[in-house]
Amino acid sequence: MNINDVKKIAILGAGMMGHQVGQLAAMNGYEVSMTDVDSGVVQKGLDTIKKNLQKFYVDKEKMSQADADAVIGRISAAKDLKTALNGAQMMIENVPEILDLKQQLFKEMDEICSPDVVLATNTSGMMITAIATLTKNPERVVGMHFFNPVTVMKLVEIIRGVKTSDEAYQVIIDISKKWGKETITVNDSPGFAVSRLFVVLINEAAKLVSEGICSVEDADKGCQLGLGHAMGPLRTCDLTNGMGVSVHALEYMREILGDEYNPAPMMKKKLLAGELGDWAGKGFYDHTQK
């Protein structure tokens, strides 16, 4: 399998990330078959893609109406996994960050499709080797970590599992470049490179605050004005309602990499109190007054 063989891409999980990855693939001329355990999510994803193409491309004269219609025309909703994978040379998985769930789905997909079909996962930090562990063909499993919003963010982090083949890896490299992305390649490890750097920064900022060394605002201001970050780590965590995701990522990293990844007690307390971030009304900041 090489990039020229790839014509149709199955998208498993059509939530926040899945529908955006489907849009990106269809905008680059690929036939896309999207499926989700909840068919309402696929329909919502299709409606969002349509709206976003209108707002960000057609209305801004970056795309003609005919081209936008053609993008939509390339995306179909599939009733189940088998239907989505029918005729696909590649699959990108976007289901929740639950290891058992991903392992079972990769086992199922491995049994459904021929061994040359490339199976990619958009996991934010679970080890690719672990996700592929129940498959008979782990060499075709590879990490393809996108960033939100998918059509805007330049980076795709590509992760090689212990058994990922050069061939599968090369397909993901080539397709990411064809889709206008920059890539970095990392070897398999919890949190890879980008998620690990990011949650460690959030964790360290939370520790600074709880040790009384600086305020939430100043931890963020320091990163913005001193390090040139677009947004501070604590503000970014709140914006994505990310308290739970960050604590769980740190705990997963601690399990494999050691105690230095222990989540700050302050973050665990906030998680227990439901203070997840903006949507919850409270996270590191109080959002109830907005």
Ligand SMILES: NC(=O)c1ccc[n+]([C@@H]2O[C@H](COP(=O)([O-])OP(=O)(O)OC[C@H]3O[C@@H](n4cnc5c(N)ncnc54)[C@H](O)[C@@H]3O)[C@@H](O)[C@H]2O)c1
């Ligand atoms: N949200 C982000 O910013 C972001 C960024 C990069 C990567 N990721 C990763 O992408 C993956 C998906 O995250 P998300 O934010 O899109 O989550 P989400 O909850 O918005 O979407 C997940 C979708 O998977 C579906 N699903 C659950 N079980 C399924 C099954 N058995 N078969 C088919 N579909 C099933 C759900 O119905 C849901 O629509 C996660 O691994 C996450 O870590 C997320």
